[in-house]
Amino acid sequence: MAIIDFGGTKETVVTRKEFSLAKARKVLKNETIAIIGYGVQGPAQALNLRDNGFNVIVGQSKKFMKDWNRAKKDGFKPGETLFEIEEAVSKATVVQYLLSDAAQKICWPQIKRNLQEGAALYFSHGFSIVYSDLTKIIAPENVDVILVAPKGSGLNVRRNFLSGAGINSSFAVHQDYTGNAEERCMALGIGIGSGYLFPTTFEKEVTSDLVGERGILMGALAGVMEAQYDVLRKNGHSPSEAFNETVEELTQSLIRLVDENGMDWMFGNCSATAQRGALDWAPKFKKATMPVFKDLYKAVKNKDEAKRVLKVCGAKNYKERLDKELQAIHDSEMWQAGAASRSLRPKGKAKEIAKGTKGIGGRAGN
Numbered sequence: 020m021a022i023i024d025f026g027g028t029k030e031t032v033v034t035r036k037e038f039s040l041a042k043a044r045k046v047l048k049n050e051t052i053a054i055i056g057y058g059v060q061g062p063a064q065a066l067n068l069r070d071n072g073f074n075v076i077v078g079q080s081k082k083f084m085k086d087w088n089r090a091k092k093d094g095f096k097p098g099e100t101l102f103e104i105e106e107a108v109s110k111a112t113v114v115q116y117l118l119s120d121a122a123q124k125i126c127w128p129q130i131k132r133n134l135q136e137g138a139a140l141y142f143s144h145g146f147s148i149v150y151s152d153l154t155k156i157i158a159p160e161n162v163d164v165i166l167v168a169p170k171g172s173g174l175n176v177r178r179n180f181l182s183g184a185g186i187n188s189s190f191a192v193h194q195d196y197t198g199n200a201e202e203r204c205m206a207l208g209i210g211i212g213s214g215y216l217f218p219t220t221f222e223k224e225v226t227s228d229l230v231g232e233r234g235i236l237m238g239a240l241a242g243v244m245e246a247q248y249d250v251l252r253k254n255g256h257s258p259s260e261a262f263n264e265t266v267e268e269l270t271q272s273l274i275r276l277v278d279e280n281g282m283d284w285m286f287g288n289c290s291a292t293a294q295r296g297a298l299d300w301a302p303k304f305k306k307a308t309m310p311v312f313k314d315l316y317k318a319v320k321n322k323d324e325a326k327r328v329l330k331v332c333g334a335k336n337y338k339e340r341l342d343k344e345l346q347a348i349h350d351s352e353m354w355q356a357g358a359a360s361r362s363l364r365p366k367g368k369a370k371e372i373a374k375g376t377k378g379i380g381g382r383a384g385n
């Protein structure tokens with residue numbers, strides 16, 4: 020474990036230096052890891068673990084043939100490494116429960132009756148365990164219950180693994196039956212290709228995760244973008260101009276600078292005019308949105324959000340409803356303008372520059 024100073028607070032984290040892949044392989048060398056659910060996280064974690072040399076099988080319901088076929092296409096063989104959910108659980112010593120959170124509640128009886136003594140029941144979200152009064156998911160006493168929650172989409176868990184980077188994950192132990200729960204948990208976190216691992220609890224993970232995705236990561240981002248786009252359009256700006264000033268410049272330019280070296284670095288590489296305006300307006304946006312973030316945190320803590328997820332996402336016709344909502348976003352003027360804008364991105368080769376030429380160092384920061 021490494022002690023790292025996060026802006027004045029010292030935290031203990033696990034990196035691949037302290038917990039190497041070789042150590043993870045040793046810890047899990049006799050384990051059969053069943054990935055239950057081949058949706059978004061399932062494929063990413065299954066393929067990263069398999070590529071890292073672990074013994075991986077997949078449990079997927081054939082009722083969802085598209086997901087079953089994807090697993091087959093990715094090299095999992097029916098009857099050998101690809102099974103119906105119950106069969107996969109019965110063969111596994113690690114059960115990575117990666118169905119959607121609403122489906123975890125529905126399928127829990129199939130999992131519970133097939134868990135081996137001493138197995139590790141693994142989640143990538145605290146949801147099912149923390150809201151056990153709603154989900155009825157209560158693990159038997161004779162298994163470990165652990166969590167590794169990647170802080171990114173499964174798509175990037177796989178893509179970053181392939182590029183040599185990683186997605187950071189939090190980890191937690193809820194129940195330690197074997198006495199090895201923490202070691203197994205860290206080994207799995209390293210095995211799925213995490214960047215670094217930071218400790219959490221199931222409760223802290225589910226709360227921060229639900230707030231983050233409803234807030235700045237997805238909900239707030241979508242809402243604020245739409246608000247600015249609409250104001251620009253209502254005042255006579257073209258779709259191309261409104262889209263570039265709202266989304267394209269963010270994703271193609273400014274957020275990349277934030278990613279590279281922080282907010283001050285991005286500010287430092289924009290004009291004095293932009294800096295002044297952004298510095299003046301940031302507190303106004305903070306003040307305007309603070310009450311919404313406080314409401315959001317409350318709605319997560321009082322379980323309103325969890326109840327809604329289980330009721331709405333668990334309904335029979337949910338997929339059709341979701342598809343309609345996503346289609347409406349896709350078809351909106353703003354995102355059609357986005358498609359047009361993306362189609363115009365040059366796809367030229369990277370420029371070769373003369374030896375000794377500088378000029379990509381940036382202006383601000385240390």
Ligand SMILES: NC(=O)c1ccc[n+]([C@@H]2O[C@H](COP(=O)([O-])OP(=O)(O)OC[C@H]3O[C@@H](n4cnc5c(N)ncnc54)[C@H](O)[C@@H]3O)[C@@H](O)[C@H]2O)c1
Nearest residue numbers: 056057058059060080083086117118119122143144172173
């Ligand atoms: N999606 C992400 O990138 C992401 C990121 C971090 C954590 N998580 C967590 O990981 C877990 C898995 O999420 P996901 O987004 O990968 O799931 P998902 O929505 O992609 O669904 C995964 C699987 O559930 C199966 N499924 C759905 N309903 C079913 C049912 N009634 N019976 C049997 N199987 C059913 C699907 O066939 C699919 O294989 C969740 O706990 C989620 O909160 C997801």
Ligand SMILES: CC(C)(O)[C@@H](O)C(=O)O
Nearest residue numbers: 170171172173228232236
């Ligand atoms: C990728 C996210 C948003 O971080 C995850 O929490 C999810 O639920 O999909």
Ligand SMILES: [Mg+2]
Nearest residue numbers: 144228229232
């Ligand atoms: Mg989430």
Ligand SMILES: [Mg+2]
Nearest residue numbers: 170171228232
């Ligand atoms: Mg998340």
